Amino acid sequence: MEFAFNEEQQQFVDSIRRFLMTEVTPELTREQWSSASGRSDALWQRLAAQGLTALLVPQACGGLGLSETEWAPLAQECGYFALAEPLLDTALVAAGMLSDCHAATQDAGIRERCESWLRRIAHGGARVAVAHPGQALVADAHVADAILCEHGGALHLVLPAQATLTAHASLDPSRRLFALGWAPDAGSLVLSATAAKPVWEAALNRGALGVAAQMLGLTQRMLDIAIDYSIQRKQFGKAIGANQALKHLLADVAIQHEFAKPVVYRAACTLAQGHGTAGLHVSHALLAATRTALLAARNTMQVHGAMGYTWELDLQIFMKRAWALADSWGDRALHKARVDAHILGAAVPIGAGATFATFATTANLASTL
Structure with a gap:
């Protein structure tokens, strides 16, 4: 597939x-x-x-x-x-x-x-x-x-x-x-x-999808900036990027970023198709992408050290955007509640018996991309 x-x-x-x-x-x-x-x-x-x-x-x-x-x-x-x-x-x-x-x-x-x-x-x-x-x-x-x-x-x-x-x-x-x-x-x-009720609901989903997708881009930009800085910045005669602790900080961001991307793309696909669980997937996407962007802001700041707080560095532009977007188009509490209502409210089937039905739905979505 x-x-x-x-x-x-x-x-x-x-x-x-x-x-x-x-x-x-x-x-x-x-x-x-x-x-x-x-x-x-x-x-x-x-x-x-x-x-x-x-x-x-x-x-x-x-x-x-x-x-x-x-x-x-x-x-x-x-x-x-x-x-x-x-x-x-x-x-x-x-x-x-x-x-x-x-x-x-x-x-x-x-x-x-x-x-x-x-x-x-x-x-x-x-x-x-x-x-x-x-x-x-x-x-x-x-x-x-x-x-x-x-x-x-x-x-x-x-x-x-x-x-x-x-x-x-x-x-x-x-x-x-x-x-x-x-x-x-x-x-x-x-x-x-x-x-107007369904129109407002669809607007929330589109707005939250837009935030989630922007968070992916912001994460990648902060990661790129931090990697570039870790290569150029030297201490004791070698690039700080050689430090294993810094590698782990950036690797954690990169891994979460890769896991968040398909979640966001699936949300876009379900929303485009008018799928009944589009709201669930959009909220999941926003939560996953926001978590990744906030981790990127924290870890890339650590890579920069005290320099990360300075106005002159470009990093602060993207950190501030991530922080500001984190609570727009519904804060994380609202989107967690939407996910909770679907899962614990039995709105969607879960468990081994629903595995292949979920797989078939995902395959149908994939065919539209």
Whole structure:
């Protein structure tokens, strides 16, 4: 059984990696920290030109009509380069929500409205923030052309002029977080509470998947930085990387990273297929990837010693991003509770009798990659 991305998917990822390597550098990240918005309109347009804003948008709305499966490795690359632009919130979560809303309603006006925003997202003409009910603060609301909000379970689309924003500091200077104030009205309503419930649930899954995939990328970047440092830094005439204790620290991260990757890819696959246990797999993925990223932050800091705490080193950029993302789109307690509800709540079969049924499901998922 082969569980791998096909050649076309891998070529797309490789091209995006080369693009981000050139466009999203630590120097740019530091430069954006001191800017008013922390964002770059020019970079957003270049991301759109690469097709990244159109990935999840249906072809009928001017997009590429791809799925969360393709997003997983791309989000991983966004994490590796610590991309600050709200690409995942807009092009993965918000685009997915608007697509779901378009499919869930028969109201011609609402469908036209959703389609209009999807076209704008696909062409790079709009950033859309998401004020999920499980999130206390909204990321990148200050540059958003619209914000998807919840009121009494219903889904509303709010324009910037209808909202007030209060900035909140983040551990990661690249993250711009805001408390949102707004009042619902008939014009902002998109879906009723009953119709919006599955849309909000899918949004949580997409957001958590995006975090999990970014954590994989952040882990790999911190690992690469630490390996490079351990080769260059010398004590007593030899590289510190020759020290067996440091090798063990980095090996522990590398092993956990390899085990976390297929968990994240499986979650993307189940979400793309609308599988009934997608929430379980997404929560498992976030827990596994977050644990790995936090271990990477701790162990790579140990490799750097006191130098790891300095502002000048690039390591701190990726450590702070991992720490900041760890509690976004549901903290670990929430995702542990979701896994617990499935396993201990008997929502999924476990034990020897269910082994081959699980194997068959995994094989079916693998065939889509």
